Amino acid sequence: MNSAPEHDPKQSALSIGLAVDKLGGDLRVRFVSALVMIALSLTGVWFGGIGWALLAATVMAALAFEWGRMISPKAVDLVPRSLIAAVCGLCFVLLPRSFEAVAAFGFFLTLARSPREFGWLAMAGSIYLALSGWALAGLRGQDDIGRSLMFGLFAIVWSTDSMAYLVGRVVGGPKLFPLISPNKTWSGSLGGTVAGILAGGLYGLFAGANPIAWALVGWLLAVISQGGDLLESLAKRHYGVKDASGVIPGHGGVLDRLDGHLAAALGFVAILLAIPGLHAMLTGT
DSSP, X not given: OOOOOOOOHHHHHHHHHHHHHHHHHHHHHHHHHHHHHHHHHHHHHHHOHHHHHHHHHHHHHHHHHHHHHHHOTTOSOHHHHHHHHHHHHHHHHHSOHHHHHHHHHHHHHHHOOOHHHHOHHHHHHHHHHHHHHHHHHHTTTTSHHHHHHHHHHHXXXXXXXXXXXXXXXXXXXXXXXXXXXXXXXXHHHXXXXXXXXXXXXXXXXXXXXXXXXXXXXXXXXXXXXHHHHHHHHHHHHHHTOSOSOSOBTTTBOHHHHHHHHHHHHHHHHHHHHHSTXXXXXXXXX
């Protein structure tokens, strides 16, 4: 009779050490990448103008490429579509408001594929990304009010995302939607939502605006941004991909990193349009 292999404590310790080293290396890569992205985002929003336009052009090109590759991996027109999307990103920032709808439609055309051939999810996703990409790029505008709104959006989404990850890892518990995203938990979602509310209220105090209004916006955008994360996870699961791309070390693709931002930006614009007087409360004007 064959005996079971003996347990080697040294081998087990070595395996654990290698796993810890790998995790530490992954976290370092993620941290450095996050710092670079934060620096680029804050600098672009602060100065606006051509700097923000170039950043928007880069993001729109990446979204067009990653979404096109996700729904049609063998497509041969991804590069020209991405170049057109970059031009649309420039238009979102530099053109007058009256022309932005035209640019948004052009961006949609770079994303869209035939629903008969690729299904209605591809078409719905293209419409969603076109609207949310326009909202994220165009919210900044060309004045200090747009800068204030963008900084508030970043504060809420970044706080929500970070605290949801932290609480989910530390507390754990029941899964949020295991069939869509197996790592997300109810505790993480609740922690992220609370963080979004607090970040909104604190930002309102810091910006000299209405902190209660900002806290309410923080609550809504925290929920919406987490919904955007789940939507992207659903799309990736449907199309059988792990990451939208590998362009950002430790984070995957631009779409992977900005899924919550895109949803929150679109939700923010919709809330501002739907609630009269909210804009003034958030900006102190």
